[in-house]
Amino acid sequence: MVGGKIIGNEKLKIGDLAKMTGITKRTIDYYTNLGLLKAERSTSNYRFYTSEAIERIHEIEAMKAQGMCLQDIKKSLDVEHNGNPKEDLQEICLHMQTLQSEVSTLIESMNRQEQSTKETIKNKVLPESVTLIQSLLRLIT
Amino acid sequence: MVGGKIIGNEKLKIGDLAKMTGITKRTIDYYTNLGLLKAERSTSNYRFYTSEAIERIHEIEAMKAQGMCLQDIKKSLDVEHNGNPKEDLQEICLHMQTLQSEVSTLIESMNRQEQSTKETIKNKVLPESVTLIQSLLRLIT
DNA sequence: AATATAAACTATAACGTGATGGTTGGAGGG
DNA sequence: CCCTCCAACCATCACGTTATAGTTTATATT
Numbered sequence: 632m633v634g635g636k637i638i639g640n641e642k643l644k645i646g647d648l649a650k651m652t653g654i655t656k657r658t659i660d661y662y663t664n665l666g667l668l669k670a671e672r673s674t675s676n677y678r679f680y681t682s683e684a685i686e687r688i689h690e691i692e693a694m695k696a697q698g699m700c701l702q703d704i705k706k707s708l709d710v711e712h713n714g715n716p717k718e719d720l721q722e723i724c725l726h727m728q729t730l731q732s733e734v735s736t737l738i739e740s741m742n743r744q745e746q747s748t749k750e751t752i753k754n755k756v757l758p759e760s761v762t763l764i765q766s767l768l769r770l771i772t
Numbered sequence: 773m774v775g776g777k778i779i780g781n782e783k784l785k786i787g788d789l790a791k792m793t794g795i796t797k798r799t800i801d802y803y804t805n806l807g808l809l810k811a812e813r814s815t816s817n818y819r820f821y822t823s824e825a826i827e828r829i830h831e832i833e834a835m836k837a838q839g840m841c842l843q844d845i846k847k848s849l850d851v852e853h854n855g856n857p858k859e860d861l862q863e864i865c866l867h868m869q870t871l872q873s874e875v876s877t878l879i880e881s882m883n884r885q886e887q888s889t890k891e892t893i894k895n896k897v898l899p900e901s902v903t904l905i906q907s908l909l910r911l912i913t
Numbered sequence: 914a915a916t917a918t919a920a921a922c923t924a925t926a927a928c929g930t931g932a933t934g935g936t937t938g939g940a941g942g943g
Numbered sequence: 944c945c946c947t948c949c950a951a952c953c954a955t956c957a958c959g960t961t962a963t964a965g966t967t968t969a970t971a972t973t
Contacts, residue, residue: 645924646922658957658959660958661957675924677923677924678924695957700957702956730875731901734871734908735904738904738911757872761909763875764875766879768906768909770894786952786953787951798928799927817936817954819953
């Protein structure tokens with residue numbers, strides 16, 4: 632044993648995780664899509680979980696038993712695990728990316744509109760939205 | 773009959789639409805969430821479809837029978853129906869709304885970060901993204 | 914050992930299902 | 944006529960299910 636973890640068997644596939652936790656693959660799939668579980672992806676798009684996910688699942692099950700919905704559990708766990716800024720950072724960057732593509736398609740649609748239509752849209756945009764976007768801009772420049 | 777449409781019975785609820793088309797409520801639900809079908813919402817959050825949706829569903833079924841997936845059907849139908857700018861407008865406004873909430877949560881996450889982390893994020897934001905957001909701002913102000 | 918092939922595993926799509934909780938329209942009672 | 948109460952709807956959640964298609968691995972064959 633030269634620097635090897637004994638337990639901590641990394642690279643768990645969905646089936647492994649399912650057997651180790653007793654919940655179905657579908658549920659793990661669902662949780663992963665919700666962002667409740669994080670997984671790396673192989674080149675062939677297979678999910679790889681770490682042993683960390685096992686405990687996470689048990690936490691989820693415990694909170695579910697107390698009547699919480701998955702969204703709330705997510706928020707709760709996201710806040711709880713706040714000694715790890717790296718994860719948050721990654722998530723924010725990802726968020727920023729989706730937002731970028733959102734904005735991109737939105738601008739395209741806008742440009743396809745006539746001037747009068749554009750005016751209508753402008754009027755429908757709440758001033759707070761404008762402020763919000765301005766704040767964002769200030770944050771990233 | 774004083775200016776009333778004989779057919780064209782508007783304000784169809786999901787059950788009505790299901791009976792009229794022969795597809796299940798769940799499927800209509802699914803299509804609506806995908807954005808394949810548009811529905812207004814009552815104050816109590818009930819969906820209201822127009823008779824237009826009936827034909828739309830038949831179109832969808834026809835394209836499905838030819839092996840197309842729902843995403844492609846959506847794109848196809850979205851492009852096809854391009855004599856109706858009102859629909860586009862509604863969609864853009866909706867887009868704008870989701871974007872607004874996206875930005876909102878993003879700013880919140882940003883503000884929870886330390887200064888050093890913020891810098892890291894800034895550096896990860898592509899300059900083109902900044903330009904993009906600036907363009908958006910110009911469009912809506 | 915290299916290869917072909919079958920068996921087991923995986924991801925995603927497109928709904929189905931059951932539970933939960935809110936909504937509405939009409940029948941009956943005051 | 945107003946109020947209440949119930950049955951029929953509706954929305955959403957949290958998975959379950961089936962089908963399709965790609966991947967990995969174990970096994971058999973050359």
